[in-house]
Amino acid sequence: VEIAVAYSSLNYKDGxxxxGIGGLVKTYPHVPGLDLAGTVVHSQSDQFQPGDQVICTGWRVGEIHWGGYAQKARLKADWLVPLPTDLTLRTAMGLGAAGLTAAISLEALEAHGLTPDKGEVLITGAAGGVGSLSxxxxxxLGYQVAASxxxxxxxPYLKDLGAQTIIPRQDLAEPxxxxxxxxxxxxxxxxxxxxTLARVLAQMNYGASVASVGLASGAQLTTTVIPFLLRSVNILGIDSVFYPAERRAAAWARLATALPLEKLDLICTEVGLADVPRLGKDILAGKVQGRVIVNPNQ
Structure with missing residues (x-):
């Protein structure tokens, strides 16, 4: 399926x-951009027709396949999700992989018994893309949110998004x-x-779960098995890259209907391709607030 790309976005992995960190790209030249939203201009698949508006996140697009930092993209039909009726192409990239990750994290937590009446839910890295959207x-959805x-x-930004409590990072960063x-x-x-994850595990309620979605402060986890043995704490690994295609549409539909989309303007900044190299460094340094929408046509 050939797509005229309207918008992409900037994720931590894009940074x-x-x-050139992590050996994620094996061959050059390469077009990054993990996410994209646009309009079908040509299709060899019965699933989509010219004029259809679609979203792509995951499937290692932007890593081993050329991605969204371009005006055109050619992708497998199975990787695409029809744009929900409540979203525009721009708002879809305001959400992007970060929004999908937030949605499937909540789905996993709810599958393990989380309901709004259970108590406070902690969001770490709350000013980033996944954090802000979470x-x-x-x-x-009525949860009590504590943002770290x-x-x-x-x-003030996090409270505008709905956080009731702010937790200083240093309270969780020390072993x-x-x-x-x-x-x-x-x-x-x-x-x-x-x-931070090790510290959080020691503070979880009995039977509670942590959705692990990132490694902004490091991939190493030094902890004990005590939270698992004495409090039945769970770590749930969250991967949005290969999240089953048949469940993606439902996750996107939930985002489109559950989120107060008017508040995305608080989270999102729009830039052109010329700004991406600088922001790619900033996101690794923790200097990017919320979500960055990339317009490859400006």
């Missing part, structure tokens, strides 16, 4: 690819000398990893 989604960030100046701390969290969506 890694743009800066705060917005959970707050819109290392940028105190963003407290604990106890295998268990006071139980506080009904669930957590963690995009930080490392010491």
């Amino acid at each position: 890694m690819i743009l800066n 705060v917005l989604l959970l707050a819109a 960030t290392g940028r105190p100046e963003l407290e 604990s000398n106890k295998p268990l701390e006071s139980a506080r969290w009904a669930a957590c969506i963690d995009s930080v990893g490392g010491t």
